[in-house]
Amino acid sequence: MHDIDIILWEKVKSGDTEAFELLFRKYYLMLCLFSKRFTNDITTSREIVQDLFIYLWERRVDTPIHSSFKSYILRAVKLNSIRRLENDKRQGVRMDFLPENTEDAVFFDHLEYAELQEKIMQAIASLPDQCQNVFKLSRFQLLKYLEISQKLNISVKTVEAHMSKALRIIQNYLDDKFITILAILFFYWK
Amino acid sequence: MDYFKDITLEALIQYIEGSIAPAVKDSVETWIQADNRNLIFFNKIKDAWLDLDQIKDFGPETVDGDWANILSQITNAKGNRLAKTEIKKTPLFQRSWMQAAALILLVVSLAGGYFIGHSSNKKIENEPLVYNEIVVPKGEKSQLVLSDGTKIWVNAGSKLRFPNRFGGKSREVWLDGEAFFEVAKDKSKPFYVRTSDLNIKVLGTTFNVKAYSDENIIETTLLEGLVSLERKVDSNKDVKEIFLQPNHKAIYLKSETSVVTEEIKREIIEPLQARKIIISKPVQTEIASSWKDGKLVFEDETLENIAIKLERHYDVVIHIEDETMKRFHYSGVLKNISIEQAMKAMQLTTEFKFTIKGNQINISKK
Numbered sequence: 001m002h003d004i005d006i007i008l009w010e011k012v013k014s015g016d017t018e019a020f021e022l023l024f025r026k027y028y029l030m031l032c033l034f035s036k037r038f039t040n041d042i043t044t045s046r047e048i049v050q051d052l053f054i055y056l057w058e059r060r061v062d063t064p065i066h067s068s069f070k071s072y073i074l075r076a077v078k079l080n081s082i083r084r085l086e087n088d089k090r091q092g093v094r095m096d097f098l099p100e101n102t103e104d105a106v107f108f109d110h111l112e113y114a115e116l117q118e119k120i121m122q123a124i125a126s127l128p129d130q131c132q133n134v135f136k137l138s139r140f141q142l143l144k145y146l147e148i149s150q151k152l153n154i155s156v157k158t159v160e161a162h163m164s165k166a167l168r169i170i171q172n173y174l175d176d177k178f179i180t181i182l183a184i185l186f187f188y189w190k
Numbered sequence: 191m192d193y194f195k196d197i198t199l200e201a202l203i204q205y206i207e208g209s210i211a212p213a214v215k216d217s218v219e220t221w222i223q224a225d226n227r228n229l230i231f232f233n234k235i236k237d238a239w240l241d242l243d244q245i246k247d248f249g250p251e252t253v254d255g256d257w258a259n260i261l262s263q264i265t266n267a268k269g270n271r272l273a274k275t276e277i278k279k280t281p282l283f284q285r286s287w288m289q290a291a292a293l294i295l296l297v298v299s300l301a302g303g304y305f306i307g308h309s310s311n312k313k314i315e316n317e318p319l320v321y322n323e324i325v326v327p328k329g330e331k332s333q334l335v336l337s338d339g340t341k342i343w344v345n346a347g348s349k350l351r352f353p354n355r356f357g358g359k360s361r362e363v364w365l366d367g368e369a370f371f372e373v374a375k376d377k378s379k380p381f382y383v384r385t386s387d388l389n390i391k392v393l394g395t396t397f398n399v400k401a402y403s404d405e406n407i408i409e410t411t412l413l414e415g416l417v418s419l420e421r422k423v424d425s426n427k428d429v430k431e432i433f434l435q436p437n438h439k440a441i442y443l444k445s446e447t448s449v450v451t452e453e454i455k456r457e458i459i460e461p462l463q464a465r466k467i468i469i470s471k472p473v474q475t476e477i478a479s480s481w482k483d484g485k486l487v488f489e490d491e492t493l494e495n496i497a498i499k500l501e502r503h504y505d506v507v508i509h510i511e512d513e514t515m516k517r518f519h520y521s522g523v524l525k526n527i528s529i530e531q532a533m534k535a536m537q538l539t540t541e542f543k544f545t546i547k548g549n550q551i552n553i554s555k556k
Contacts (some may be wrong), residue, residue, distance in 0.1 A: 004537060017264070021257060022534065028253055033245065042245050050256055057264045117238045117245070118309055126523070128476060140246045164200060171199035172474070 005069035012058050023069065024053055029121060032078050034185035035113035038081035048080050057181070078107060123173035127166055193231050197221045206236050222532045297478070326367070329505030331482070336363075338373035340381065343482040346502040347402070368400040370482045373415075384422075387444055388467070391418045391431065398478045405498075406448035410440040411478035419467050432467045439470040439478065451495045453477070486524040493518045494555075504529040506546075509553040515542060 005026075011019035028049060035045035054074070056063060065072045127135060133152065137143045138159075145163075149156045197218065204210035205218040222232050276297040323462070327470045328347045335341050337355045344350050349369020356362075373381045375394030383390040385401035388408050395415020401408040410419060418431040419440050434440045441454055446464045454462075457470040480487045486503055488496055494516035497508040506529055510516050518540055524532050533544045541556040 004541060007537075007541075012210055017261065018534075020264075021261070024260065025253065028256065029248065033250070036245070042248060046252075046256060050260055053260050054263050057260075113234060113238060116234055117241070120238060120242065121245065121248060136246070140243060167198070167200040167203060169474070169476075171194055174199065175194060 006065070006067075007063050012057070020053075020057060027070065027073060028053075030114050030118045031073060033117050033121075034074065034110055035077050035081045037110040037113060038078065038085055044084060045081065048076060048084060052076055052080060062111075065082050074107075074111065078110075084138060087152055119173045123170040127175075131162045131166050131169075134159055135166040138163060192460060193228070197467065199235075202232065202235055203239060206239055240470060252501055321351055322354060323349060323351045325349050327505065328502050333482075336361075336374075338376060338379075341372040343370040345400075345481050348554065365401055366403045368398070368402065368481070370398045371481050372396050375383060375513075387422055387465075388442055389420050389422060391420070393417075397434075398475075400478075406444045407450065407454075408442040408444070409454070409478070410434060411473065411475050412436050412438060413475045413479065421465070421467070432469070434469060437472045437475055439473050441468045441470060442466070447497070449550070452491050453489050456490075480523075484525055488520055488522050488524075490519050490521050490529075493520065496520060497553075500529065504532075506549045506551050508551045508553065515553065515555060 005023065008019040008023050031049045031052075032042065032045045035048050036042050039045050039048070056073075124132065124135065126155065130152070134148055137146070137148045137151065143151065145156050145159045148154075148159045152159075201210065201214055201218050210218065215494055222229050229409045260388060261290060266354065313335060318368070323342060324332060326344045326346060326348050331340070331346055334350075334352075336346070336352055337351075338361060340361070342350065342352075342363075345368035348365070348369060350367070350369060351364040353362075356379060359379060361379050362375070362384060363382070366386065366418055369383075371381075371383065371392070373392045373394050373396070375392060379394040381394075384393070385399065385408055386403050388401070388410075390397075390399060393416065396413040397415070397417055398411045398413070399409070410417065412434045414436055416433060418433050418437070419442075420431045421442075424513045432440065439454075439457060441449070441458065441462060443464045443466075444464055450462060454470075457473050459471050461466055477487045477489065481503075486499055488499075493510060497510060499504065501508055501510065503524075520536060520540075522535070527535075530546060533551070533553075536542075537544075543554050543556055546550045
């Protein structure tokens, strides 16, 4: 699968922004969630990952990505997230001296976590409108089913049904076979 | 590992949020303790779930916005100006809805003022009974409202025949292709959808029918209400009609040689038989009806079957040169993207080459 990334990366090197957008959309959400494991702040993580992508574009010709784009960018995200943590001053993004073996147990733990959360986020984004409304009111605004039913002018039973449906759909996303990287790309391509 | 074989996410989440019924609580605890891997998985889900509040605003719009930000920065930098800076986003469905509307208007004017519209005007009852046919070309879709208020969405490459008004004791339409129905309730007049091999009888409900005459399979998916199905050839004999419950799908193979998609293989309990109506286990009905919202959904589907859907959706002809490639599997959702973008995205998971010449697409091994 990563070989395709390399093909895209080769196109990026020759100045293809379309290929660059594909790589961005494929990994952006996951990378931000991964970075957040270190920074504990999603806004900071979005800045870090965006800075990295801009840096990557500017230095595309001599950035040493050979075997795996994903592994490279993950290492870079980790390094820059830790740096931001250690010294919250804005220092320039650095990717030129990436240590080769920074993947330890914590690294994989954070990656697994980020990928799990990514799937949940994609599932939520894919919920039908009303189902998504109910889910968000319940999960994020902590409204009771009765309050939701009054707010949306539907019965409590319908609220329950929407919640069950939402969780069923999310469960499907978490089932390995249900989704591949392809779907990930499309949900974030509106 | 298949964690959700013995437990539902709903039970886990209710357990995490403390809203679980005491009776179910024990079963969740038993499950967590049964296997160390279950415990590890449970803790991951718990962490990820409780952390959602902090990232709740991170939606598709955020990704779009952040990309726009990056794009503006990299294209404004000196020496980086490129002709190709934006991906074309062909608004496929905006275009086709307008064309569909134009199509409906055309049909209206051709039929000399027959009725399409939501109203039960007395005047219509006096009009002569006229049958109309709406033909939706490939790459398009269409929506109409019948004289009784029934709403119908008609998918690409389909034909629907319907009367300008419903006289007599029943309401009947004829379908070759795929359509989504929201049938207006009228107990005194059952609604029939007639297809090549099956008749579907409806009282007032929402369902999807896929019955293309050039395909060997008919699928009926029920979202709400109740429908019954019967084979056409049986209609004079004493054969029982088959009832379909909500969230289930009825599958009918016209012949032994019918191509069965992976999606259907996963949905059935009993083996399929030619010329017999089989009822599926509960299905995600939103997949069957997703086309009307402009989405194409594939769930672990073969390239060969995906190609059939793409051909109709985009009005293209797809040639797959290599036999082994036809059995490659993909999952995903396509929404509002061009066929070229769809092909590029599929390339991300498998290496292949494609060329587009006019409406001909060639897919070959790398």
